[in-house]
Amino acid sequence: MKQVPFTVEVRKKTGKEMAKKLRRQGLIPAILYGPQTDPLPLAAKVNELKRILQRHRGESLIFNLTVVDNGNTSQRMALIKELQYHPVTDEIIHADFYEIRMDRPVEVDVPIKVVGKAKGVEKGGLLELIMREITVSCLPNQIPDSIEVDVTELDIGDTLHVRDLTPPEGMKFVEDPDEPVVTIIEVEAESEGGEETEGESAA
Known part of the structure; x- marks a missing residue:
């Protein structure tokens, strides 16, 4: 299974208005969660995510996330659990990342x-x-x-x-x-x- 690097930022605010603001900046709201992970709201560059998915179409991917939080960074491994698309434009509007451990099924x-x-x-x-x-x-x-x-x-x-x-x-x-x-x-x-x-x- 291929690993791909991807950088995301922790977002401090949530809600519809914040989501609209993010999209105007070329970002989408996302979330990172898992069995031992408290839900972490994120912002992700939508065009970069689309390029990764198009380049690896049909492949199973592990995202090596660099999570940026006020200038500090941490590394997380995750799978895309779900992508939400706009019903009219079919553009990605939200991403769910599921944190994993490489030594756990x-x-x-x-x-x-x-x-x-x-x-x-x-x-x-x-x-x-x-x-x-x-x-x-x-x-x-x-x-x-x-x-x-x-x-x-x-x-x-x-x-x-x-x-x-x-x-x-x-x-x-x-x-x-x-x-x-x-x-x-x-x-x-x-x-x-x-x-x-x-x-x-x-x-």
């Missing part, structure tokens, strides 16, 4: 990546991905960019559940083992001509 959602072509699809079936992300527990440096799910042997009517997946070494799935991940459904062929044609024939 964390729970994160990892995208599922389907590999292979299912037997059932070759027969005309349709692959339905039910679970697009799966929650895993592992050390931060073991967080994968994705979990690959091989569907090659799946036939029409088959379903892969969480219990059918093998997690990478040092990792475990947190999801319910009975949760379905992917299935192959049968596509019913439409009758030629449809009901309207049948009605016309009967007339």
Whole structure:
């Protein structure tokens, strides 16, 4: 898992007006929290954050935060837990950072990546991905960019559940083992001509 440096500042004031003021300065409100971390309000440079996310699109990132507080700095390690976007402009308006320890497991959602072509699809079936992300527990440096799910042997009517997946070494799935991940459904062929044609024939 890649580590990226990122500098943030502690903000002393909160609220909507402060958030508007920050955004006019090219900043967004953010917060740092964790199991052993009291919530810490932050301000972050939005364009720098966007550049990092665009440069590492599709990768799992650990942010090596330099936290500036009245000229003093401290180092924190964190994951992005959530990003909030403006409903119209789709710009980032808030970021949640989750503080981690490199020697302690964390729970994160990892995208599922389907590999292979299912037997059932070759027969005309349709692959339905039910679970697009799966929650895993592992050390931060073991967080994968994705979990690959091989569907090659799946036939029409088959379903892969969480219990059918093998997690990478040092990792475990947190999801319910009975949760379905992917299935192959049968596509019913439409009758030629449809009901309207049948009605016309009967007339």
